[in-house]
Amino acid sequence: VQLPAGSGNGEEVPKLTALAIGQSKNIRQLVAGDSQGRISVFTKNGTLRGSFDATVMDGPGLEGLDSYHNQLVFRAGFEWGYVGLEKLEVKHVDCPKFDGRVASAVVDSQVLSRVLMSDEAGSTWIFNVKNKKDCEFERQFVPSTAVRAPLQLASVRGFTIGLQKGGKDSPASLLALNMSSGLARKGSRDLTGAAASQVVWRHQLPAPVRDWSVLRRMQQGDLVALLSEDGREIEILEMLMQVYTAPVSDPFTSFKMPIIACAIVLVLGYQYMKQKGKGGGGLFGGMGGGNKKGMKEFGNLLQKKRQQAQMKAGRKF
Structure with a gap:
């Protein structure tokens, strides 16, 4: 797979910055984002379907892609939105109360219209986006780590997994936020006094992490793969967590x-x-x-x- 040449910089091939597998009409396609803020879509055999601009502001380009079922979201600095693979276009979304840079944006694995986002201070925001344009604020989780640094998010059944990559002065850490408890109900915006109850567990990693990936499994625990900073080691963790299921009431x-x-x-x-x-x-x-x-x-x-x-x-x- 070769990224198409950009329109600027002497038509040089841009740098690959994000990669995901999208789905449209039950057909999986390879979606790539580059340093010029463009998105390229390829078929399974590597044929280029098309390339289009995803950003409207100058910046570092496309920083992340997240796909779940038929939903595909992108983020690029202060911009984020949905990617339409059928028409090869993007829909930008502007959510209330969120004005900072988007550090991470993922689709909720239980509610496809819900998007989980994190900012540079380490707060986690929950938004409900109807028709991929009408954004409604649901709740905010204040930073749950000692160091206020961005969190990389991943959604599993009943929980949100957060990774703080760490640095020279702060170790990397992995944590899980409970999305199904009573404290996570709509309107619980300020969790300053109850933040510890929202964090199910926190695991301090021995070394900084360059990248990570989460594999969801149905009958077994979900897996987390961590790539070390030097790129030589991969650590795999299995998460064994019990999901709270609300009792089903008989409507009659x-x-x-x-x-x-x-x-x-x-x-x-x-x-x-x-x-x-x-x-x-x-x-x-x-x-x-x-x-x-x-x-x-x-x-x-x-x-x-x-x-x-x-x-x-x-x-x-």
Whole structure:
């Protein structure tokens, strides 16, 4: 795969700065970002589909790409947004309350419309982006490390994994933020007094890290691969964490008791009317229903009326 030559700098081939595998209509494609802020899309056999500009401001170029399912986000300094692989275009997103440089931007693995972002101070921001343009602020997690440095983020089921690469004066650290606890509910913006409860665990790494990657697994623990600063060693960690699952409530629970009560009333009413009919609630004051005496009296009355009618008919002739 060869990046196309840029429009500036004597049409030199730009430097590769970001790489991801995107998906469009169940077809996977290789997406590359370069130092000139352009995105190039390649097919699986390495054929170039197209190249287009992703940034509108001068800067270091494209700094990161993150893909999950059919969602692909990019970040470049103060800019970030979504990459459309069908039309080969980008959609910039402007979110409220976030004005700094985007240090990391990833798609939530549980809610595809949710984006996790971090700033240069180490805070983690949660935004809900509808239709890839309407951005709504959900919550913010204040820095959870002693050194206020940017965090590289990754999303797994129920948690957000953060990596602080570290430097000469500060060691690298790996931590997990709980995204399913009660403290992570919408509106819990200030976690200064409860930040420790939000951090599930923190692991201090023995050496600085150049890069990392997270592999999500369904039946087993997720894996984290860490590349050392000199690029000679790869450390693989397995994360074994239990995800909190909220109890599923039956949507018909509130209707069950009224329905049962109505059924009981109907049965009792039917039994009452049935017993009342047997006890003399029929025609002519109790001569109907199952009362034999009433039926006999009713028959005698009909017989008398018939005889009277015959006598009147005989008089006419």
